[in-house]
Amino acid sequence: MATKKATALRNKMTKSGILTEIATNTGLSRAQVGSVVDELETLIERHIKKRAVGEFTLPGLMKIKSVKRPPTKKRMGRNPRTGEEIEIAAKPASVRVQLKPLKRLKEMVG
Numbered sequence: 001m002a003t004k005k006a007t008a009l010r011n012k013m014t015k016s017g018i019l020t021e022i023a024t025n026t027g028l029s030r031a032q033v034g035s036v037v038d039e040l041e042t043l044i045e046r047h048i049k050k051r052a053v054g055e056f057t058l059p060g061l062m063k064i065k066s067v068k069r070p071p072t073k074k075r076m077g078r079n080p081r082t083g084e085e086i087e088i089a090a091k092p093a094s095v096r097v098q099l100k101p102l103k104r105l106k107e108m109v110g
Helices: 015-026 030-048 103-109
Strands: 055-058 062-069 075-078 085-088 094-101
Touching (some): 030 055, 030 062
Antiparallel strands (some): 062 094, 075 085
16 A cells, blocks of 8 residues: 655644545545544444454554453552552442554654
């Protein structure tokens, strides 16, 4: 896949700006680009939601995973500023989203 020389942007783009930019550069309509982005969002959700495969890869760019975190018990700790002993509350089990950059994304910043 040939890539063209990317110019650096000075300001963050909004969703609307992103859709317009992609539409301009691909020759697709803005509505078509919007529907592709919406479908990609749905596809990612179907991969990482509960009882699904738990992982979605956008080849070369990133891997998105749902990671189960176990519950923690109530414990004693110390306030790092004062050294005073404090009680750290228990936390229930949870699910987090983890994004891992892949080769091409890492190369973009370097």
